[in-house]
Amino acid sequence: MNDFFKMLKIDPFDEELENKFRHQLSLRARPFFSFIYWAGGLIVLFYFIRSLLIDTSSIILLSRAAYFIFWASLVYKTLYAKNTISFDLSYIIYVVGGTLFTALFYGILEQNSQLLITSILLFLIGLLLCQLRAKVMAWVSIIAVVNPALVLYFHQGLTQEEISNILIIGVWACCTFIAAIIFEGVNRKIFSFSQALKKSRDNEAEANQAKSNFLSLMSHEIRTPLTSIIGYSELALSSKYDQEVSVKALTTIHRNSRHLLTLINDILDLSKIESEKLILELISTPVLTIIEDAASIVRGNAIDKKVTFNIEHQWPLPTAVYADPTRLRQVLINLLGNAIKFTQKGSVTLRVSYQNAALSFEIKDTGIGMTELQQANLFQKFSQADSSTTRNFGGSGLGLYLSKKIALVMGGGIIVSSELGIGSCFILTVNAKQDGIKFSNAPPKIEKNTYTHKDIKQVTGHVLLVDDYDDNRNFIGALLTSFGLTVDYAKNGEKGVEKALHGDFDLILMDIQMPVMDGIEAMKLLKNIGCGSPIIALTANAMSHEIKSYLTAGFDDFLSKPIETAIFYNKITKYLATNKSKITDKSNDFDLTALTKSYQNSLINVVNKLKKAQSNNDWHTLEKICHQIKGAAPSFGFKKIGEYATIIESAATAKDKEKSDKTLKLIYQNIKMLSE
Amino acid sequence: MEDIKILIIDDVNEVRGLLRTLLMNIGFSKIEDAKDGETAKMKCQKNKYDIILLDIELPDYSGIELLKLFIKEYPDTAVIMCSAHSTLDNVKASLLAGAKSFIVKPFSIRKLQNALAKAKN
Numbered sequence: 001m002n003d004f005f006k007m008l009k010i011d012p013f014d015e016e017l018e019n020k021f022r023h024q025l026s027l028r029a030r031p032f033f034s035f036i037y038w039a040g041g042l043i044v045l046f047y048f049i050r051s052l053l054i055d056t057s058s059i060i061l062l063s064r065a066a067y068f069i070f071w072a073s074l075v076y077k078t079l080y081a082k083n084t085i086s087f088d089l090s091y092i093i094y095v096v097g098g099t100l101f102t103a104l105f106y107g108i109l110e111q112n113s114q115l116l117i118t119s120i121l122l123f124l125i126g127l128l129l130c131q132l133r134a135k136v137m138a139w140v141s142i143i144a145v146v147n148p149a150l151v152l153y154f155h156q157g158l159t160q161e162e163i164s165n166i167l168i169i170g171v172w173a174c175c176t177f178i179a180a181i182i183f184e185g186v187n188r189k190i191f192s193f194s195q196a197l198k199k200s201r202d203n204e205a206e207a208n209q210a211k212s213n214f215l216s217l218m219s220h221e222i223r224t225p226l227t228s229i230i231g232y233s234e235l236a237l238s239s240k241y242d243q244e245v246s247v248k249a250l251t252t253i254h255r256n257s258r259h260l261l262t263l264i265n266d267i268l269d270l271s272k273i274e275s276e277k278l279i280l281e282l283i284s285t286p287v288l289t290i291i292e293d294a295a296s297i298v299r300g301n302a303i304d305k306k307v308t309f310n311i312e313h314q315w316p317l318p319t320a321v322y323a324d325p326t327r328l329r330q331v332l333i334n335l336l337g338n339a340i341k342f343t344q345k346g347s348v349t350l351r352v353s354y355q356n357a358a359l360s361f362e363i364k365d366t367g368i369g370m371t372e373l374q375q376a377n378l379f380q381k382f383s384q385a386d387s388s389t390t391r392n393f394g395g396s397g398l399g400l401y402l403s404k405k406i407a408l409v410m411g412g413g414i415i416v417s418s419e420l421g422i423g424s425c426f427i428l429t430v431n432a433k434q435d436g437i438k439f440s441n442a443p444p445k446i447e448k449n450t451y452t453h454k455d456i457k458q459v460t461g462h463v464l465l466v467d468d469y470d471d472n473r474n475f476i477g478a479l480l481t482s483f484g485l486t487v488d489y490a491k492n493g494e495k496g497v498e499k500a501l502h503g504d505f506d507l508i509l510m511d512i513q514m515p516v517m518d519g520i521e522a523m524k525l526l527k528n529i530g531c532g533s534p535i536i537a538l539t540a541n542a543m544s545h546e547i548k549s550y551l552t553a554g555f556d557d558f559l560s561k562p563i564e565t566a567i568f569y570n571k572i573t574k575y576l577a578t579n580k581s582k583i584t585d586k587s588n589d590f591d592l593t594a595l596t597k598s599y600q601n602s603l604i605n606v607v608n609k610l611k612k613a614q615s616n617n618d619w620h621t622l623e624k625i626c627h628q629i630k631g632a633a634p635s636f637g638f639k640k641i642g643e644y645a646t647i648i649e650s651a652a653t654a655k656d657k658e659k660s661d662k663t664l665k666l667i668y669q670n671i672k673m674l675s676e
Numbered sequence: 677m678e679d680i681k682i683l684i685i686d687d688v689n690e691v692r693g694l695l696r697t698l699l700m701n702i703g704f705s706k707i708e709d710a711k712d713g714e715t716a717k718m719k720c721q722k723n724k725y726d727i728i729l730l731d732i733e734l735p736d737y738s739g740i741e742l743l744k745l746f747i748k749e750y751p752d753t754a755v756i757m758c759s760a761h762s763t764l765d766n767v768k769a770s771l772l773a774g775a776k777s778f779i780v781k782p783f784s785i786r787k788l789q790n791a792l793a794k795a796k797n
Contacts, residue, residue, distance in 0.1 A: 530777035530794030631760030
């Protein structure tokens with residue numbers, strides 16, 4: 001019962017949604033209306049013509065003519081209106097329709113009970129209309145219940161048939177009214193469900209659209225530098241060692257590759273910002289050193305373009321503030337890089353000042369400048385001043401967006417002022433409000449921290465490089481060799497573990513994603529068996545949480561791909577140095593002469609056993625003896641014998657007579673040489 | 677290091693000698709050896725060893741079999757497996773059975789040191 005009343009209680013939507021709902025209902029009700037209007041109209045027309053034929057002066061004629069015109073106009077409205085009939089119109093229809101019904105009702109009572117069908121039709125119109133506007137429903141309920149009651153009350157002496165007709169109409173009206181409310185409830189449910197469905201579809205479509213836009217933009221951004229890389233590499237390959245062409249091609253390939261790397265780093269940052277995972281590492285940051293760092297990176301470009309680049313310090317300045325040094329450097333490089341990029345002649349000036357507990361970096365250039373409209377879109381994702389900028393000056397269109405976000409996270413911001421053709425001025429502010437801040441009046445002495453191949457000192461050591469990608473393995477191997485290191489290679493984790501078990505490495509470089517056995521599993525296995533060599537993860541997955549997971553898994557350190565020579569060299573030498581000092585090689589400190597002599601004698605004795613096994617084709621004994629020799633001989637310095645024993649062991653396993661005979665001959669010769 | 681008792685199990689006389697020399701050189705003094713599984717079992721019944729260096733192929737026993745037995749009987753003893761084979765199946769089986777480390781012959785003193793360090797932990 002409660003459910004039934006619950007169903008009768010109708011919660012209206014908000015205004016906008018209610019209008020939508022009514023509109024949809026009226027659209028659905030339209031065919032009913034047209035049918036009922038036509039039918040009702042024809043009946044009215046029929047009675048109009050009939051009254052014309054009977055009595056032309058009758059008042060009924062006039063009223064019927066008026067009804068006929070009314071119906072005709074409704075039919076016209078319903079059929080030819082651009083939209084569906086308006087809500088207000090439907091209200092009027094009902095009120096007039098209700099009056100008409102009352103009039104016809106009297107007609108039934110006083111003239112002709114055959115008009116019953118017309119009145120029912122008219123009443124249905126009212127009930128259908130009540131679906132269009134909630135307010136109308138109240139009227140319907142009053143008219144449906146009160147009207148027959150009033151008629152019964154004022155018309156004493158009605159016949160039994162007439163009273164039953166009125167009652168039937170009353171009951172009919174009440175039922176239709178309840179049915180209308182139930183339909184209303186059902187309609188509302190269907191409507192809200194379809195709205196939710198539409199909304200989720202819209203959201204999905206919107207997300208898909210955003211994804212497609214992003215992918216197509218990325219595809220474009222990645223393809224552009226790749227076009228140069230592929231084109232120039234093909235040119236360099238076909239130019240048959242033309243030095244000039246090769247140098248130009250390699251320079252372009254290098255520049256475009258660096259651009260791709262920047263783009264990918266920016267996308268990673270973007271994903272962090274979008275997922276609100278950009279966490280700053282706030283430490284005491286030597287601001288002046290950071291400024292010099294950033295300046296040293298962009299200065300080269302300024303010199304190449306013959307643009308003057310100055311730094312003006314407004315002393316005193318804090319020596320250190322709590323900030324994220326990497327991010328601060330990133331923003332400064334981006335702003336300074338942009339200023340130099342968009343300045344063809346003139347100067348770029350960085351003015352650093354400290355006021356109101358904030359560090360301010362003002363970057364002023366005499367470049368191309370921007371219009372107000374361009375400035376308004378400047379800090380949006382993927383929007384440079386205009387698309388032609390990308391073609392002329394390059395860039396992902398993410399730099400400023402990221403810089404602004406980072407500045408905001410650091411408690412500051414970036415503001416811009418610019419004039420087209422005159423130049424631009426970007427002001428970066430960083431919160432520097434903290435206790436015990438120290439000030440300086442002079443720039444710090446900066447140690448040179450840029451590397452070239454000439455700076456690299458040769459080092460010694462044995463490195464195992466495990467990587468499945470041939471080109472990377474070859475390149476990194478060549479780089480390690482150029483440092484002076486001996487390199488062993490493995491193609492996957494399993495081979496890597498086997499090599500590490502056999503060899504003695506000062507350092508192991510391990511790729512993460514590899515077939516057969518991945519880097520993490522291989523590293524864990526090596527650590528479990530007590531491999532003392534430091535293992536560095538070599539990975540293209542450079543997201544900070546991934547790096548953290550590698551270190552937690554047990555890697556000693558990580559190096560990200562693509563390789564930055566300076567960072568790579570520093571890390572490699574760090575581990576080689578510590579590893580060397582930690583474990584001192586004492587292998588020459590003790591005397592193994594007696595043991596070696598004894599083993600030498602046992603080898604001479606073993607020849608007879610080998611010969612016997614060989615002649616008897618006793619593969620099992622042959623395999624067993626050689627296995628022992630393989631393990632022991634190299635320990636006493638008989639490496640060659642150990643190698644032959646390995647070959648014979650595998651030949652015996654495979655019962656390869658030819659191979660084993662051939663190698664046995666060699667091992668006999670070697671052992672014989674020992675005894676001489 | 678003085679108190680650590682080590683048992684070397686290997687069927688090749690010179691390898692046992694070599695291991696003893698290396699271990700003494702590292703600083704261990706309480707070293708004993710056994711040439712096969714049976715001798716090793718007997719020695720283990722009489723003495724308590726901290727570390728056992730166990731060759732994976734012995735004339736009378738398979739190393740893994742012996743390893744399982746030692747782990748079961750003497751859970752406080754750390755076992756380092758030695759083998760001329762470096763197949764990962766052996767390595768994985770040894771670790772699974774409870775070996776603390778696995779070294780492949782021939783090995784450098786550095787590798788032996790690392791294995792011992794792991795075993796001592």
